[in-house]
Amino acid sequence: RLAAGTTRFCAGIVSTARHVSIELKMADYSNKLYQQLEQETGVQTGYMKTGSISLAQTQDRLISLKRIASSLNVMGIPCEIITPKQVAQLHPLINIHDLVGAMYVPEDALVSSANVSLALATAASRNGVQIHERTSVSHVLIQKGRVTGVETDRGKIQCQYFVNCAGQWAYELGHSGDEPVNIPLHACEHFYLLTHPLKEPLASSVPTIVDPDGRIYIRNWQGGILSGGFEKNPKPLFTEGRNQLEIQNLQEDWDHFEPLLSSLLRRMPDLEALQIMQLVNCPESFTPDMRCIMGESPTVRGYFVLAGMNSAGISYGGGAGKYLAEWMVNGYPSENVWPLDLKRFGTLQSSRTFLRHRVMEVMPLMCDLKVPRWDFQTGRQLRTSPLYDRLDAQGARWMEKHGFERVKYFVPPGKDLLDLDQSKTFYKPDWFDIVGSEVKCCKEAVCVIDMSSFTKFEISSTGDQALESLQYLFSNDLDVPVGHVVHTGMLNEKGGYENDCSIARLSKRSFFMISPTDQQVHCWAWLKNRLPNDSNLTMEDVTWKYTALNLIGPRAVDVLSELSYAPITPEHFPSLFCKEMSVGYANGIRVMSITHTGEPGFMLYIPIEYALHVYNEVMNMGQKYGIRNAGYYALRSLRIEKFFAFWGQDLDAFTTPMECGREFQVKLDKGMQFVGQEALLEQKQNGVYKRFTMFILEDHDTDMDLWPWWGEPIFRNGRYVGKTTSSAYSYTLERHVCLGFVHHFDEKTGEELVVTTDFINQGEYEIDIAGQRFQAKAKLYPFSSLFTQRRRKDEVELSGYQRE
Ligand SMILES: Cc1cc2nc3c(=O)[nH]c(=O)nc-3n(C[C@H](O)[C@H](O)[C@H](O)COP(=O)(O)OP(=O)(O)OC[C@H]3O[C@@H](n4cnc5c(N)ncnc54)[C@H](O)[C@@H]3O)c2cc1C
Known part of the structure; x- marks a missing residue:
């Protein structure tokens, strides 16, 4: 039934104040769409432009709000930072004594979410869409990796495209097909209370209040109030075995809601005498990184997903629908949606235990302060390098990417470790000097950074198939002598970076490709869908087979030449070169003269069983050259001061090599066509x-x-x-x-x-x-x-x- 899921109990707040730019754009689009929907369809949506006020109880919170305000303003969304006194003028019931400021967004709105759904359905029907209510999809039919139809309780329906937008049921529905589609989300109970109208009913135009430090939101509701929140100890919910697809109000749990109620009464003390009407409890889906999930499955063509709304489904709905529709019709949406792309996840984020633990962290995070470089604490130590324990024992401090533990920096012996773990600030962090000394060592001596999380593929063929295919799919010339490494973009038709990688030619017919950590699923799917279906051409994901050590610094060459007994002079080992060497007792180490920082040095790709041995050898030999461990924070400082762009941060599918000063990594005249070439030629021209x-x-x-x-x-x-x-x-x-x-x-x-x-x-x-x-x-x-x-x-x- 339409609007029978979570949407039925949604609080109806349309809020544009978002940290992630694409989410902000989706919410802005939704707000504008909902505003005109009633006129367009004749269905009353309850749209009311009330504005919203986000409160700050601390200076740090105010900084966070000011950052959002700057983003909203440059997007043309009116927004101001206001004083506590102004808050009181805008909302008569708010206690402002503990506030240091607030952010006011006058165009934020309220809607009736169920009616918005009906209005959207009405508009869709008028444009020819057929809606089958009370029809349940039991599984999705797939043939040769493509969607062909769905099996429902009322029979089969053929289709080329299927969108799994089944809310909290999306995970199970994803697993019900012939080929599973992993949709990592998990529901938690979410509560709000409704009151009877106040003695002096609250005006319908009064702004919505968001009090993140108090973990609550408050809106006007029929002259009374509706107030919910994001507690510190959420209750995850399991749906296995329940086939009913309509959401009923779950059990009230006043003990659980009590901290939020206290917070509400502190914020609105006059409500003490208020009459509570109902405590609503309804499941909402959360995702591992607090961002919603959209896009096509990496394994099944035509299988799209739009789910995991993290409590903002009505705010995102309009914009999310627009981008997904563009994606299905044009092959790509009009904005960079990578932060929301299903392919940012792999199967590794789909374990029920991982999801359960992670969403219990994510839900409170909806209100927690987001300071630079914060990390998730749950679902950790899932993917680790064989060196993990060694590095940990030497003071490594860890962060996580795509489930992989990566070192931020090393705390020197004698430092207060606990203190250092608390470096959560918008200002100068307490690791400043530690990272400074790692950078200095990279510049003057040699450091080793474990970079094993990089995605690694091997592509080979019996004849020229590998070279020919890669020449077409990559913008640089890969027909280089064996042993050369090429930096190249994997571009889309518009010339934008789908991936940015280094490819080493291992032999005439085999290539070793290194990509960013979070490219593992996306790059695999991109290549699989485009490489010819030829049994003589193989691609293997060898990420787990190699430990990667980055030896950075002027003395890296000394360490390596002593360990390998091989000449490593520029004549024998020029820049962007790759050679299999022995290091210590270990054979078959792929050594490349690149460091991803612009500093001199080498990447060592080591078969994992040799990892510890090679690391020990490098550290022992490096002693006399002043070697030390370093982490990703040092790497980041080095690459940014050298103006090195990284995919996922600086580069995306909407950025071309011409726009980021990498013309030299494009070979327009390599003698054959490649994807994106036309777009780049046009940029060259215009x-x-x-x-x-x-x-x-x-x-x-x-x-x-x-x-x-x-x-x-x-x-x-x-x-x-x-x-x-x-x-x-x-x-x-x-x-x-x-x-x-x-x-x-x-x-x-x-x-x-x-x-x-x-x-x-x-x-x-x-x-x-x-x-x-x-x-x-x-x-x-x-x-x-x-x-x-x-x-x-x-x-x-x-x-x-x-x-x-
Ligand atoms: C208490 C509460 C308050 C909220 N307040 C706000 C708010 O103020 N602002 C905001 O932006 N967001 C809010 N949210 C979040 C928002 O309500 C949700 O993000 C949004 O409603 C999710 O919409 P959805 O379409 O993804 O899922 P749903 O609304 O759950 O829809 C999923 C649909 O899929 C159908 N379905 C499932 N499986 C199948 C199947 N096998 N076959 C056929 N159909 C199937 C279900 O029947 C259902 O109709 C709130 C959430 C809660 C719980």
């Missing part, structure tokens, strides 16, 4: 509409000022031109460096214009960190003079890419 730029903060005090993170608005001559994508403190420049994209919007029409080098160079820039602007110097080339010269040479050779 110029680009955004340009990857490096910003050095000028008047920023590292000790006293807020640190940039990513997503900060960039202003050129006082006008908004784009956002940062990553940032780090550069210990070399002793300044903060931000990377981001600069656009050129016409001052009168707002139309996007070509971005030229002059446009970048002739502007005065500021970066907005939580509402405070800092002057920044823009650069299109990194500082290292050697690197700069090479890049410039490449630019000259490929001159004409940029019409100036």
Whole structure:
């Protein structure tokens, strides 16, 4: 039945204040859509523009709100930071004594969610959509990896596309087909109370209150109030074995709701005498990373998913539907939806225990403060390197990516370990000096970083099939001599980066491909769907077979040559080279002269059974060269100061090599067509509409000022031109460096214009960190003079890419 799921009990708050930019865009679209729906369909949706006020009880919370406010403002969504007194003026019942400020979004709204569903269904029917109510899908029919139909309790229906938008049942429905589709979500109980109308009924226009520090939200409801929240100890819910697909109000649990009720009474003390009408309890689905799930299954063509709304389904619904529809019709949505793509997950996030533990962390996180570099605490130590215990014993502090434990930094002996684990701040963190010394060691001696989480594929063939296919799917020329490593994009038809990787030619007919950690599912699916179905061509995911050690620094060459007895001089081992070598007793180590940072050094891909041996050998030999362990924070600082873009942070499916200064990694004249070539040729002809730029903060005090993170608005001559994508403190420049994209919007029409080098160079820039602007110097080339010269040479050779 329409609106018989969670939507039936939804509190109806449409809120645009979101941290993730794509979620913010979806909510904005929904708000605008719902506003016109009643007029369009004649179905009353209860749409009421009340505005919303998010309260801050602490300075840190206010900073977090200011960051969101900056994002909303540059998107043209009205929003202001207001004082507690202004809160009291906008809402008569709010206790403001413990507040330090608030964020007011006047265009946020309330709707009746069930009626919005009916209105959307009405509009769809008018456009020819058939709706079969009270019809249950038992499983999805799949043939040769494609959806062909669904089996329902009223018979079979043939279809080319199927969208699993079954809310909390999506997980089980995903597993009910001939081929399982993993949809990692899990429901938790979610409560709100309803009161009778107040003595003096609350005006219907009164703004919705969100009090994250108090873990509650409060809206007007028929002259009384509706108030729910996100408790610290959520109750996960299992649905196995229940086939009823309509949600009933679950059991009341007043003991469980008590902390939220106390919080409500603190925020609205006048409610003491209030008459409670009902405590609503309804399941809602949460996902492992607090972001909803959309997109096509990596294994079954035509099987789409839209589920796991993390308590914001009505806010996202309109926008999410739009992007999914575009995806199905055009093959790709009009915005970068990678943060929501089903393919960011693998089977590893689908264990019931993992989901149960993770959603119990996620639900409280809806209200917790999101400071830079926070990590999930549950579902940890799932994927680890064979060196995990060794590194842990040496003071490693861990973070997680795609289920893999990666080292952030190493706490030196004697430091207060507990204290260091609490480094949750918007300001200078307490690991500052520790990471600084790791960076220094990378610059002056040698460090080793375990980077085993990288995705690794081997692609080989009996004849030329591997080379021919890869030449078509990648933009750089892979027909290089055996032993060479090529940095290349895996582009889509629009020239955007579906992946950014390094490929080593192991032999005439085999290639070793290294991709970012979270590419494991996406890249596999992309290649599987495009490689010819030829038994002479094989692709294997060998991620788990190799431990990867990054030896960074000027003395890396000494360590390696002593351990391998092989000449590692630039003539024998030039840059971007790959050789199988023995290191210590271990044979078959794939050594590549790259470090992903712009610093000298080598990546060692070691068959896992040799990992500990090789690590021990490297550390022992490295002693005399001052070797030490380092982590990803040092790597991040090094790569950002060198202006290295990383996929998933700086690069995405909407960014081309021309836009991020990587023309030199594209071979337009490699003698055959490749995916994205036409789009790149057009950019070469007409110029680009955004340009990857490096910003050095000028008047920023590292000790006293807020640190940039990513997503900060960039202003050129006082006008908004784009956002940062990553940032780090550069210990070399002793300044903060931000990377981001600069656009050129016409001052009168707002139309996007070509971005030229002059446009970048002739502007005065500021970066907005939580509402405070800092002057920044823009650069299109990194500082290292050697690197700069090479890049410039490449630019000259490929001159004409940029019409100036
Ligand atoms: C108490 C509460 C308050 C909330 N308040 C808000 C709010 O104020 N603002 C906001 O934005 N969000 C809110 N949410 C979240 C929002 O309600 C949900 O995110 C949203 O309703 C989820 O919609 P959905 O379509 O994904 O799932 P559902 O609404 O659960 O829909 C799933 C549908 O799939 C059908 N189905 C399942 N399996 C099958 C099958 N095998 N065959 C056929 N049909 C099937 C079900 O019958 C159901 O109709 C709230 C949630 C709760 C629980």
